[in-house]
Amino acid sequence: MKQSKIGQRKTTQxxxxxxxxxxxxxxxxxxxxxxxxxxxxxxxxxxxxxRTVKLLLESNEISIVSIPHSHDRYxxxxxxxxxxxxxxxxxxxxxxxxxxxxxxDGTSLPGGYKVEAHEVTLIGTCPECNGG
Amino acid sequence: MKQSKIGQRKTTQxxxxxxxxxxxxxxxxxxxxxxxxxxxxxxxxxxxxxRTVKLLLESNEISIVSIPHSHDRYxxxxxxxxxxxxxxxxxxxxxxxxxxxxxxDGTSLPGGYKVEAHEVTLIGTCPECNGG
DNA sequence: ATTGATGCAAACCTTTTGCAACAGC
DNA sequence: GCTGTTGCAAAAGGTTTGCATCAAT
Numbered sequence: 001m002k003q004s005k006i007g008q009r010k011t012t013q014x015x016x017x018x019x020x021x022x023x024x025x026x027x028x029x030x031x032x033x034x035x036x037x038x039x040x041x042x043x044x045x046x047x048x049x050x051r052t053v054k055l056l057l058e059s060n061e062i063s064i065v066s067i068p069h070s071h072d073r074y075x076x077x078x079x080x081x082x083x084x085x086x087x088x089x090x091x092x093x094x095x096x097x098x099x100x101x102x103x104x105d106g107t108s109l110p111g112g113y114k115v116e117a118h119e120v121t122l123i124g125t126c127p128e129c130n131g132g
Numbered sequence: 133m134k135q136s137k138i139g140q141r142k143t144t145q146x147x148x149x150x151x152x153x154x155x156x157x158x159x160x161x162x163x164x165x166x167x168x169x170x171x172x173x174x175x176x177x178x179x180x181x182x183r184t185v186k187l188l189l190e191s192n193e194i195s196i197v198s199i200p201h202s203h204d205r206y207x208x209x210x211x212x213x214x215x216x217x218x219x220x221x222x223x224x225x226x227x228x229x230x231x232x233x234x235x236x237d238g239t240s241l242p243g244g245y246k247v248e249a250h251e252v253t254l255i256g257t258c259p260e261c262n263g264g
Numbered sequence: 265a266t267t268g269a270t271g272c273a274a275a276c277c278t279t280t281t282g283c284a285a286c287a288g289c
Numbered sequence: 290g291c292t293g294t295t296g297c298a299a300a301a302g303g304t305t306t307g308c309a310t311c312a313a314t
Binding site: 064065066067068069070085088094096100101102103108109111112113114115116117118119120121122123124125126127130132 | 196197198199200201202217220226228232233234235240241243244245246247248249250251252253254255256257258259262264
């Protein structure tokens with residue numbers, strides 16, 4: 001299985017977008033990726049961000065994360081299993097280490113639902129915003 | 133506090149949209165609401181669905197639910213706390229009874245994150261799709 | 265009869281696509 | 290130099306809004 005087949009050519013745009021996602025504090029929206037990557041490439045077009053994100057998704061280098069009240073976000077696929085925290089104040093989304101759900105994937109729930117994966121989002125205020 | 137102030141007038145369109153959401157097996161997308169409510173009102177326009185959903189949100193009769201890989205969904209606000217299950221096969225989203233997260237709202241996590249709410253989505257196959 | 269609600273079409277915003285110019289290899 | 294990639298602008302989707310008409314009160 002090949003990894004990182006994000007297209008045939010290594011371009012500065014793709015390097016920048018990939019780096020921005022990998023170095024983020026949590027999953028980013030396309031808008032956030034564009035803002036941060038534009039600081040590295042300047043002339044970067046939005047269409048390139050969309051195209052590259054799609055490419056990275058198809059090559060499984062990144063994954064989609066859905067957070068309530070926000071557009072789809074993207075994060076590196078090779079991160080250890082974890083969950084997310086969204087700050088109601090600054091709107092940033094952070095990774096939280098580890099899994100806090102007591103139901104392992106593979107469980108069958110009463111009713112016949114077979115669980116294969118899960119997503120947990122905690123919502124509240126982050127340390128910067130609550131002075132904690 | 134007044135409830136159900138979904139506008140000043142009771143119209144068949146609003147009744148239909150509200151009924152569809154309340155009777156659903158889980159949270160619905162605008163598209164699903166439109167499809168189901170159109171069977172009750174026939175001439176129902178999409179703009180009316182959007183306007184009514186926004187109205188129901190503002191009056192707190194319904195709430196937004198974000199499910200990975202799907203548009204925003206809406207459910208009645210007076211449901212008991214619960215979580216959601218999304219079937220990878222038929223794409224439907226179901227309500228699951230009760231809370232399965234061992235972290236109560238109000239908890240402060242190490243790192244300074246103060247948890248005020250949470251959302252949990254389980255993903256897998258539903259009984260209809262896995263023959264269970 | 266009054267005025268809020270609806271349906272349609274235009275406007276908007278986000279995401280995708282066509283294409284000529286550009287840049288990896 | 291060949292051909293994949295980029296940036297721009299046009300197109301496509303989904304959501305919102307303006308407005309004349311319709312209907313709840």
